[in-house]
Amino acid sequence: MVPVVSFIGPHAVGKTTLVVKVVEVLKAKGLKIGVIKSTKEQRGETDQPGTDTFRYRAAGANPVALWAQEEIVVYREAQPRETEFWSFIFRNFSDCALVIAEGFKSLAFLPKIEVARKEVSQRLLLEEVPGVVALVSDFKPQVSIPVFDLQDIEGIANFILERFYRVFEPEVGLLVDGRPVGLSRYVRRALWGVIEGFLKSLRDVPHRFSEVELKLKG
Known part of the structure; x- marks a missing residue:
């Protein structure tokens, strides 16, 4: 199964910016990287009332796909993440060396890297969220897991490779x-x-x- 590691943290802490940089480093090492992002929105931003895909879904079709010239978007009714997650990864990311996720705090089985900043993080999520294996922050808390500086992109990427990448x-x-x-x-x-x-x-x-x-x- 393709290994997955997720970056978690409060809103506006800089998760996406960090993940983009980590993905760029991993790609430069010759690996195919997939990304999956969790959202609190009920629907995808491209599937709004009035669009053809929205009308098809309203009629009861499931799944509905939009096949464009350069990309394919598939809309499916969401299933409970605990039971659907690995099936989704298996079907859509099997050709990847690694999958980097953003969010998914509720999935206890998923290894996570917490992103924290003094001005945003009121407390560390690792105190209550299971599966946190490393911390990326602009301060040095006393914790028993590896801590990386926000600017240490190479170090974070190497940690992910050493800990999760398998051939x-x-x-x-x-x-x-x-x-x-x-x-x-x-x-x-x-x-x-x-x-x-x-x-x-x-x-x-x-x-x-x-x-x-x-x-x-x-």
Whole structure:
């Protein structure tokens, strides 16, 4: 499964600015990085009353996609984040080396990096939010986790790489009812070998392929 780490912090603390800089550093290292941002808004800002996509959704269609010349936007009814999160990551970010998230404080299973500034942060979220593994701030509190200066973008990026980036060959991910299932290296290789052998016996499958998607629904 693609590793995900989220940046959290109060409004106007500078999360997006920091994430943009971290993504630029990780991209410069040759990695494909995905980003997912949480919002308190009820709907996406491009899906407003009067638009065609809004009308389709109001008619009961789900999902609804907008396919433009340079991008595709898909609107789906939101599911509980605790059960839908990994399924969403698996379906949309599987080709990424890492996914950087912004927000998602309520997801206890998600590792988080807190962003704090003296003039904005009234208290540290790590005192009440589970899963905080590092702190980025303009002050030095007494905490038991790594603390990075707001300007230490390279240090933050390297921490993320060392802590979360993993290279698996072959890469195999498994979801059962939307929940990720951990696979050992042996199981990953065995599962890939079985599927690869089966596919090579099929006439319409190309001799060489790099990615396979298999979905079982009972």
